[in-house]
Structures are given as structure tokens and as C-alpha cells.
Amino acid sequence: MPDTTNTFDSSHTMHVDDDYDDAAGYYVDGDPIADTKAPQGPLEERWDTRQFEARIANPANRRRLSVIVVGTGLAGAAAAATLGEAGYVVKSFCYQDSPRRAHSIAAQGGINAAKNYKGDGDSVFRLFYDTIKGGDYRARESNVYRLAQVSRNIIDQCVAQGVPFAREYGGLLDNRSFGGVQVSRTFYARGQTGQQLLIGAYQALERQVAAGTVKCYSRHEMVELIVVDGRARGIIVRDLVTGEIETYFADVVVLANGGYGNVFFLSTNAMGSNVTASWRAHRKGALMANPCYTQIHPTCIPVSGSHQSKLTLMSESLRNDGRIWVPKKKADCEKNPRDIPEEDRDYYLERIYPAFGNLVPRDIASRQAKNMCDEGRGVGPEVDGVRRGVYLDFADAMERLGHDAIAEKYGNLFDMYARITGEDPYTTPMRIYPAVHYVMGGLWVDYDLQSTIPGLFVTGEANFSDHGANRLGASALMQGLADGYFVLPNTIRDYLAEGPFDKVAEDDPAVVEAQQSVQAQIDKFMNTNGTRSVDSYHRELGNIMWEYCGMERTADGLKKAIDLIRSLRDDFWRNVKVLGSAETMNQSLERAGRVADFFELGELMCIDALNRRESCGGHFRGESQTDEGEALRHDGKYAYVAAWEWTGLDEKPVLHKENLEYEFVEMKQRSYK
Amino acid sequence: MLMAVSGVLFIGFVLAHMYGNLKAFGGHDSFNEYAYHLRVIGEPLLPHEGFLWLFRIGLLAAIIVHVGCAVALWRRAGKARTVKYVVTKNKASSVSSRTMRWGGLTILVFIIWHLLNFTIVKVNPNTGDTGSAAGDPYNLLVDTFDVWWMTVIYLVALVALGMHLHHGIWSSAQTLGLTNNDRARRNAKAIGAILAIVVAGGFSLVPIFVLAGVITK
Amino acid sequence: MKLTLNIWRQADSASPGKIHNYELDEVSEDMSFLEMLDVLNEELNAKGEEPIAFDSDCREGICGMCGLMINGEAHGPEVTTTCQLHMRSFKDGDSITVEPWRADAFPVVKDLVVDRGALDRIIAQGGYISVNTGAAPDAHATPVPKDKADRAFEAAACIGCGACVAACPNGSASLFLGAKITHLGELPQGQAERDSRVVNMVGQHDHEGFGGCTNIGECTAACPKEIPLDVISRLNWDLHAALRHGK
Numbered sequence A: 001m002p003d004t005t006n007t008f009d010s011s012h013t014m015h016v017d018d019d020y021d022d023a024a025g026y027y028v029d030g031d032p033i034a035d036t037k038a039p040q041g042p043l044e045e046r047w048d049t050r051q052f053e054a055r056i057a058n059p060a061n062r063r064r065l066s067v068i069v070v071g072t073g074l075a076g077a078a079a080a081a082t083l084g085e086a087g088y089v090v091k092s093f094c095y096q097d098s099p100r101r102a103h104s105i106a107a108q109g110g111i112n113a114a115k116n117y118k119g120d121g122d123s124v125f126r127l128f129y130d131t132i133k134g135g136d137y138r139a140r141e142s143n144v145y146r147l148a149q150v151s152r153n154i155i156d157q158c159v160a161q162g163v164p165f166a167r168e169y170g171g172l173l174d175n176r177s178f179g180g181v182q183v184s185r186t187f188y189a190r191g192q193t194g195q196q197l198l199i200g201a202y203q204a205l206e207r208q209v210a211a212g213t214v215k216c217y218s219r220h221e222m223v224e225l226i227v228v229d230g231r232a233r234g235i236i237v238r239d240l241v242t243g244e245i246e247t248y249f250a251d252v253v254v255l256a257n258g259g260y261g262n263v264f265f266l267s268t269n270a271m272g273s274n275v276t277a278s279w280r281a282h283r284k285g286a287l288m289a290n291p292c293y294t295q296i297h298p299t300c301i302p303v304s305g306s307h308q309s310k311l312t313l314m315s316e317s318l319r320n321d322g323r324i325w326v327p328k329k330k331a332d333c334e335k336n337p338r339d340i341p342e343e344d345r346d347y348y349l350e351r352i353y354p355a356f357g358n359l360v361p362r363d364i365a366s367r368q369a370k371n372m373c374d375e376g377r378g379v380g381p382e383v384d385g386v387r388r389g390v391y392l393d394f395a396d397a398m399e400r401l402g403h404d405a406i407a408e409k410y411g412n413l414f415d416m417y418a419r420i421t422g423e424d425p426y427t428t429p430m431r432i433y434p435a436v437h438y439v440m441g442g443l444w445v446d447y448d449l450q451s452t453i454p455g456l457f458v459t460g461e462a463n464f465s466d467h468g469a470n471r472l473g474a475s476a477l478m479q480g481l482a483d484g485y486f487v488l489p490n491t492i493r494d495y496l497a498e499g500p501f502d503k504v505a506e507d508d509p510a511v512v513e514a515q516q517s518v519q520a521q522i523d524k525f526m527n528t529n530g531t532r533s534v535d536s537y538h539r540e541l542g543n544i545m546w547e548y549c550g551m552e553r554t555a556d557g558l559k560k561a562i563d564l565i566r567s568l569r570d571d572f573w574r575n576v577k578v579l580g581s582a583e584t585m586n587q588s589l590e591r592a593g594r595v596a597d598f599f600e601l602g603e604l605m606c607i608d609a610l611n612r613r614e615s616c617g618g619h620f621r622g623e624s625q626t627d628e629g630e631a632l633r634h635d636g637k638y639a640y641v642a643a644w645e646w647t648g649l650d651e652k653p654v655l656h657k658e659n660l661e662y663e664f665v666e667m668k669q670r671s672y673k
Numbered sequence B: 001m002l003m004a005v006s007g008v009l010f011i012g013f014v015l016a017h018m019y020g021n022l023k024a025f026g027g028h029d030s031f032n033e034y035a036y037h038l039r040v041i042g043e044p045l046l047p048h049e050g051f052l053w054l055f056r057i058g059l060l061a062a063i064i065v066h067v068g069c070a071v072a073l074w075r076r077a078g079k080a081r082t083v084k085y086v087v088t089k090n091k092a093s094s095v096s097s098r099t100m101r102w103g104g105l106t107i108l109v110f111i112i113w114h115l116l117n118f119t120i121v122k123v124n125p126n127t128g129d130t131g132s133a134a135g136d137p138y139n140l141l142v143d144t145f146d147v148w149w150m151t152v153i154y155l156v157a158l159v160a161l162g163m164h165l166h167h168g169i170w171s172s173a174q175t176l177g178l179t180n181n182d183r184a185r186r187n188a189k190a191i192g193a194i195l196a197i198v199v200a201g202g203f204s205l206v207p208i209f210v211l212a213g214v215i216t217k
Numbered sequence C: 001m002k003l004t005l006n007i008w009r010q011a012d013s014a015s016p017g018k019i020h021n022y023e024l025d026e027v028s029e030d031m032s033f034l035e036m037l038d039v040l041n042e043e044l045n046a047k048g049e050e051p052i053a054f055d056s057d058c059r060e061g062i063c064g065m066c067g068l069m070i071n072g073e074a075h076g077p078e079v080t081t082t083c084q085l086h087m088r089s090f091k092d093g094d095s096i097t098v099e100p101w102r103a104d105a106f107p108v109v110k111d112l113v114v115d116r117g118a119l120d121r122i123i124a125q126g127g128y129i130s131v132n133t134g135a136a137p138d139a140h141a142t143p144v145p146k147d148k149a150d151r152a153f154e155a156a157a158c159i160g161c162g163a164c165v166a167a168c169p170n171g172s173a174s175l176f177l178g179a180k181i182t183h184l185g186e187l188p189q190g191q192a193e194r195d196s197r198v199v200n201m202v203g204q205h206d207h208e209g210f211g212g213c214t215n216i217g218e219c220t221a222a223c224p225k226e227i228p229l230d231v232i233s234r235l236n237w238d239l240h241a242a243l244r245h246g247k
Ligand SMILES: Cc1cc2nc3c(=O)[nH]c(=O)nc-3n(C[C@H](O)[C@H](O)[C@H](O)COP(=O)(O)OP(=O)(O)OC[C@H]3O[C@@H](n4cnc5c(N)ncnc54)[C@H](O)[C@@H]3O)c2cc1C
Pocket: A070, A071, A072, A073, A074, A075, A076, A093, A094, A095, A096, A099, A101, A102, A103, A104, A105, A106, A107, A108, A109, A110, A111, A193, A194, A220, A221, A222, A223, A256, A257, A258, A259, A268, A269, A270, A273, A274, A276, A277, A313, A437, A438, A459, A460, A461, A462, A473, A474, A475, A476, A477, A478, A480
């Protein structure tokens, strides 16, 4: 690992040589790609124009038009419910036992909307601007503007559904400011915003179930996409209870299967979050965009041992009052923190970034924490030989504000921390460490949210579209609901207006081939009779990804990672052990399929990261930083979306670039010094 | 809800009944006068014992409804969990709440015996006399509780009744939808506990005092 | 620490099940209960024995997917979900019995996994406010008094885990049901459908084979979100009102 503290050798920070290509030999250059659906003209009118131009499926015809929606998170449940209301025949799938349990439920902080209820100068344009800037100028202007426009309708819709947002004494909705923006535009429901929004969408979905327009298939995992004559026409799923492989056809398929942060094994995502649905679509021809853009959250509870199964996020708001430090001397790392005198503590964020101190952006806070631990100054239990944790100390705040004020503000977070770690944060400093939290990358979609496979639409975290290289806090929920309630239902009709398409024959060669490949993979797992568990592979893959494709990436590290991943993948296919039977519930088998896809995704993420020799948003290349160790973008060379085409296992992926142009905002380098 | 309404009727009845019984402290005449009075309420509008009969029919109907509901609930609960837990542990429920059915059953058995004892057959356990031979109500009462095991039967029944009420009163408030917030819930529970003690305690006084020889013929 | 685990194993809903005994050494108190089971599963896998199936997803106490009966207590001894229960709540040498939720409306799927689809079907019978997408008025059009909003929120916190059913001696889902009735019934938006909602949802509840509530109160004690008993009172009140209105 190169040293990346502020003493970094400035010779490394030079602008990239224009024809330098770290990833040469790992990929093939393809034709550029463009989003042809976004109308031109004034930004404010584009969405209206598109809605007007999008064809409408004849209402009488809708009962003959069918839609498959994979995923019941905010994006999927909202889409399925709305399409059901519109009169289409909808089938909705999720791997959990109930649609209400999708990972969206875990979101804590809130949801943004440009309502300007506080009269503090917020507007659609400001939300648009903040999102583009927050995404480090790697998102499309048209998409982001639409997102900001639609954000307002989301709040209206959710309130009408009975989502109990926080309210003021007067009975009006409350807002807070979130993630360092200057206006209060975040709507919230205590620390359970995602839950309340999802329950709202889920209830709307169940209403359609009762109305007979939507049929829900819980504990059904999509394992293959069916493409017939170049169009997405259905999916193959495994019934996770009976093990049965079932085929469902439709006129259009919507993927809303969430993010793939679990490629890192440890993340704040739900245990079952996976990339399988997206990846199978990718293998069938859908391009995968910007897979390396990963968001890492600085305030998670550290790993406590090798048994760890997931990481728990604690709200960023803790950094408002807590001070982050590590011991100056390695020898102090084992000591009780309260016995370490003030002069032996290194409040490193305050030292390096005097202007922002503990409130530097997520990626900087995360990277510096890793640097401290890599230097051997981490605290907490040693896991695999390293202490991975830094202190987040409330002693000063307790003195300044008093115990009660702190309890009032952070009480439930402190309780959660105490329950998980067994330590009392009122008396001992908390320990925190960064964790993978969100992926900005995903399947490439146009303005209509349609992928490169006609008839395959992608919404929510599963697509790449709106956050550029970094996502603002409270914007993922906004995007999921925008896509699900308002965008997709209005764009998908343009495609459906061509339908209903010819019925797919059960014995169509494409269908049979898809079924056989699914069965073959299952048979392979059941018959390998190896020695290592699925989880052990997943854990090892995650370590590789975290080490080399995590908070900081370098060309050497990424190349090494690619080699490691390939050999681990080979071993996996020869040596994995899946017991039990494929004809009943078999959780090892479920995970094996997911891990198989994570291997291939992980490799592509490394290649994508290798290609992008710049630092932007959640992607930090050691080779591209300023003298101060700040992320350095190279707009001249990398202001594009990297959309990757699958060409086969052990074949080089093809890179299609979509150029990003900024007509309405000016690109600026950020600075937090 | 039928359960709760019938339950509440019972509560009213037992309170009135207890008041009546406590007249035993007033001595022979006071008590008998009450027994007589019961029979003439509503006269001349109603025939002799008319009110009493109306009242009895009401009570009987309530018991039928109450027991009917109890049986239905019991059966539903049985069907709702046919495979039992290997280990169970109670976290919050009171003993009273979990013994409603057995408690109710005890009360039912008791009432049958009680009616034999006092109303229908009028068995005097002391003298073996039945019917009007058993003497006037007051004497019957004193004779009954002079027998220690009769007193024990009554006391056991009263414990069961107390427990039944302890849960039943709060429960009926809940079932009737009256306990819509924290405070109402706490109040209902408190009233349940107090009434249970008052009723069980109040009823117990007579048998105990008879046995102890304070109340005599 | 060292533990003896007595765990219910059942191949599928049709087969009979029984308790199996396992010994597990080196359990760290920092493990969550489910991580402890993960470790046991790794050991079983290594020995060639099929791992134990159990449900979980978020592992942070919000999705409601996890849920085990631990020594006779739904979600174990703390007021939290199974995934947030940590091994420091147990001592070295403890013997722990783990069973699936038991209710005929929650058939066992495998080992410790049950099917809680009945809860979804109850919601489908009215656990929503009928408003089509795009038809909503401005969010500030109807203010909601803070106390009502708070009460609705408290009830809306239900995660649908089913612990209330598992703990109720009658196998009743009244707490779950009451939570939804209260959540929607406290809000002005929820008034129009108030009567039909309660009647239909209760009807579905009974139809699914859940038991009737006799106000025992085990449910609320087991509820990881501490949904209070007064939601059941609200449920009854609304039900009687609806019946009076002739629904
Ligand atoms: C701890 C945490 C806190 C967060 N807090 C916030 C916040 O405060 N504000 C904010 O804006 N964002 C937040 N986020 C991000 C946000 O929650 C997610 O990005 C968003 O919810 C994703 O929604 P989704 O609908 O795209 O997918 P998900 O909610 O992830 O849903 C995925 C769905 O797809 C299904 N699925 C997946 N694969 C398959 C398959 N193969 N077959 C069938 N079904 C499948 C799943 O069953 C599930 O229903 C947070 C994220 C985390 C991890």
C-alpha cells in the first residue's frame, strides 16, 4: 500500500499522461454508447416532454400486457403497485419471505425532497445541483434534474399513503439537514425512514394483490433472464422452498434487485443482498456501468471477530459531536483509552483538515481511518492480526452539553452500540470503522430506465443512473421511489405500447437453453463434493475486494486482486461443498449461486477501477491525488460512464463509453482543506 | 365482545350479591329481609319473584353466552397451535390471565354446587335437611359455613373468582376498547386488581366469620 | 464459552421434526445469536452434516425476517430481535433450546424457518390507504396533530416478525393486527376506510386460523418493537364501531 497521508510525494499527483492505460490487456475498447431517450432543450421541460412523447398502451389492452418485477424494495414495490393500478398484469418476486423485508427497510436517515417547506432557499435546481456536485460530475444532468423534480411528488404520495413522517407541533412535516448540505430538505421518520417508506409501498402492493392485478412470489429467486429475439421476455426462478425451477414469461421485465455491496462480504447490506439478477442480465447482454463506484460509510461498528456476518451502520450525525482519534504511539493501542493522556492522542482529522475537522466527507473520513489502522495505530480487538477501529469520543461533548443532552440526541444509537459491543459509549469512547454501504454502479440504463436489452428495465440501486461517482445521504430512497412510482410507469408504457408481443413458446431454444444452464449450475454445486463452505469463499473474496478494491485502489493492487480472484474462483468451482438436496430449501445452495456471480462481478469491478485512473467520488485511486491527499479528477479523460459488455468467462470485457456533458453546471474540483 | 358484556354483567351481579351477603353481619332479620326483598322487587307490576326470575333468566343467558364464548375461544386457541413448544416461559402474563379457563371452570362447578346448596335444593349440610326444611336462608347460611369443608370449598371458589376478576375486569375494558392509552390501561389493571380483592375478600368475610363463630344463629 | 444447543430440526413441512443436541465450544460473547448459529453451521458443514436452516436478512433488527424461540422466549431473553441478541446474554455452560415459531397459521418450512405469509394476506385485506400513485394532494394539505402522528408512528414500528403470535398462548396475531389498525386509524388519511379495514382484516385473521385474544399480554412482552397493548384495545374499539355502523 502506498502511503497516502498528507505527506504524500507530490510527484505522484501529476496529471495523467493522456494515453496511459492501466487496464490495457484487461479489456477491449468498444463503440461509444449514448442515451438517446432524453429529450433536448431546457432542462425543466425534458421530463414533461418525454412523458408527453412516450406512447400510451391502450387501457383495454393492458389486461393483456404482463410485467415481471424482480425486487420489492422501494424501487420494485412502488413500480409493481403503480403498474398494477394502471391495469397491467404484474408478477412481483423477492427472495425474502415477504415483500416487506426488502433491504430498503434498513435505511435510517431520511429521504430528500425539494419541497422548500422550510423556506430556506431550496429548489429543484438546488437539489439537482447538489446531487450533480455530490456525484463528482459523473452523473447525467437530465436524469438528475428529473429526480429532483419528482422528489416533491414522492412526499405527497407517501403522506397520502399514511407514512408517519416526523411532524412539528403544529402538525406540519419536519425536515432536517443531512450530509453536509446547507438546506433542510430531508424528511424522516425517526431513525426508521426506510422502513416506513417501504411499508407504505408494500401496503400499496398488497392492495393490488387483493385487487388481483399483482401476484407476489416470495422466496423466489431469479436465476436467469430469458431473452427471445433480442427482447427480454421472462425470467427463470428457483422456488426457495421447494427447490423447483420455474419459468415465467412476460412482455417486459423490470429489475429492482438492489445493490451488490455484499461482494465485499462484510457490508451494511442485508445478508441476502446480491447481484445475481443483474449479473445474469449482464451475461445476457445488458451493459454494466461504473461497477467500481462504491460508497464507504465511515461510522460503522467495527468487526469484532472472524465470526462477523455483517456490519452495522451508525448514523453519520454522530460526527457532529464526537471527536475522532487514535493513539499517537502504537504501544498505547491496547490500553484503556481513558488512561491515554490528551497529549498522546492524535485527533487526526482535526489535524489534517483543520477547517472541516471531524465533518469531512464520508470518503475522506473513511480513508484516513484506514490509513491510521494500516499504520498500526488502530484500536479495539485484533482481527486477523490488525486492529481495525478508531475512537469516536464523546467525552468533550458530554462535558459541554451534559449527559442528558447527549442521551436525547443519540440515545438510541448509543443503546444499539452498547447492545452490539457490550461497551457503554457514555463512559468509554465508541469504536468505529468504515464499511461498504452503497454502490453507485449498476446496469446501464437510458433516460427511460431501459437497459441495452429491449424490454429489460432497471430501477433503484440496481441501475447506475443518478448518483454519479458518489451518492448524497438520503438520496437513494428518493431515487428508488422516484423510479418506482413516477419514472418507470411513465416510460415503460412507451415500450408496452408495442405489445402484447407474440407468446413465447415453452420449447423455444432460448428458453430451453436458459433452463438447462440453470439446472447445470445447480447440479454442478450439488455434485462437487468439495471441502470448503460457500461462506469461506465469500469471506475470502470479500477480503480481496476490501483490501485492493476498497477505499483506496492502485494499479498494482488491482492487478493483484484480479489474479487472486481468478484463482480463488477456479478453486471455488472445484472445491466448494454444498450439502443437502436441491429439492428443498437449501440456504448453502442459494448462497453458492450468489457467490459465483460475485466472483465475476468482483473481477469486473477491479478492471473498471483499473481503467479509471482518476479519483472521483467513491472511487479513490492512489495514483490520482493532490498534494494534500485529496481526490483528483481528470475530467479531460474520464468524464464518461464506463459501460461494460460481457463477452464470456475468461474473455476480455468490452468497454463502451458514454460521454458526459455539462450544459447547466460547471465542473469544479472539491476541496475540504 | 359478548364475552366481555356477559362478564361485565357478572361483575355487576357479584357486587350486588356481595352487598347482600354482607347483610349477614346485620344479623338474622336484616339478611332475611333482603332475601325477601329480592322476591318482591317490582311488585305489584311484576308477580311475586317476577323480578328475580327475570334476573335469573338474564344471568342464565349470560352464563350460557359466556361459557359458549369461552369454549369457542378455547377451541380456537387449541387449533391455532397444535404443535406445542418444548420449552415455554412466561414473560409478562399474570397467573390470573393464564388460568382464566380453569378458573372459570372452577367457578362454574362451584355455582352449580352453590345453587344446589342455597337455591334449588337447599341442602343443609349440617342437618341434612333439604328444601324448606332447611330453614330460612339465614340459618341455612350459618349452618353451611359451620362445616369447615364447606367453607374451604367456598374459599377456593372465591380465590378462583378473585383471579378471574383480576384479569377479567381489565380484559373486558380492553375488549370493549376502553384502554386506548397507557394511562387507561394502567387504570383498568388497577381497578381489576382492587375489585378482585374487594369481591373475593368481601365474599370471604361471611364464611370465615361464621366458621369463626362471630356470626351465629 | 461452551454451550449445549438443543435445536429443532425438520426436513420440510411434511416430515416430523425433533430436537437435536449439539455442543459448541469457543463461543464469543461478541457474537450475535445468529452468528453463533453460523459458526455451528460451518462446523456441521465441515462434518458433512447439513447446516441448520434459519431466516435472517438485515441482521440489524428492522426487517423482521429473523425470529427464533429461545428457551421458550420469542427472540430470547432481551427486548430485541434474534439477530440483535448477543451471546453475552448467556453464560458458559448454558443449555439453550431453539425452536421455530409455533402456530398452525405459520407452518414450518424447514428446521427453524416458518411461513408467515398469513401476515401478508391480512395486510392485503385492508392494511393500506387506497390512493393511486399520482393522485395525492400536497403533503401539507392535511396537518396531522403531533400526538396522533406520534401514536401512529409508535404502532407503525411493527416489523411483522410474528413474535407476538409465537408468544401468545392463544396463537393470536392481535398485536400485529392492532398495530396496523392503530397506525392507519390514527391518521386523517386513514379514516375513510376505517370500518371496512378492521372488519376485513379481522376476518382474514380469523380465517387464517390465528387464535382469539384474551388479553394475556405475552405478545407485547415479546415484541421487539414494544408495541403496546393499547393497540388491541383500539382494534376492538374500531371493530365494535364498525359493527355498529353495520359493516
Ligand atoms: C444501513 C443502510 C442505511 C441506509 N440509509 C439510507 C438513508 O438514510 N437514505 C437513503 O436515501 N438511502 C439509504 N440507504 C441506501 C438505500 O437503503 C438503498 O439504496 C435502497 O433502499 C435500495 O432500494 P432498492 O429498491 O433499489 O433495492 P432493495 O431495497 O435492496 O431491494 C432489493 C429487492 O430485490 C430482491 N432481489 C434481489 N435479488 C433477487 C433475485 N435474484 N431474485 C428475486 N428477488 C431479488 C430482494 O428480495 C429485494 O426485494 C441505506 C442503506 C443501508 C445499507
